Amino acid sequence: MRAILGVLSLLIVLAVVAVLVKKQMGALSVTPAGIASAPAGATPQQQSQQIQKQIGQAVENALQQPRPMPDDK
Secondary structure (H helix, E strand, C coil): CHHHHHHHHHHHHHHHHHHHHHHHHHHHCCCCCCCCCCCCCCCHHHHHHHHHHHHHHHHHHHHHCCCCCCCCC
8 A cells, every 4th residue: 555655656746747847848949039040051050159159249238238226315
């Protein structure tokens, strides 16, 4: 009886983990805003370089924005 409950609880935990993994994988498949895909005929190396360039530009733009200063009263 104890073994059956143990196996059943493990199956329930496995099902919950599977649902969470599926949910996370669906969230990862969405392309972040501002990052366009490379041309269809591009090689994987060219696609990788294009994505690296776009991310680098996004980081540079974020670093160039001034931080908001709090109002001291």
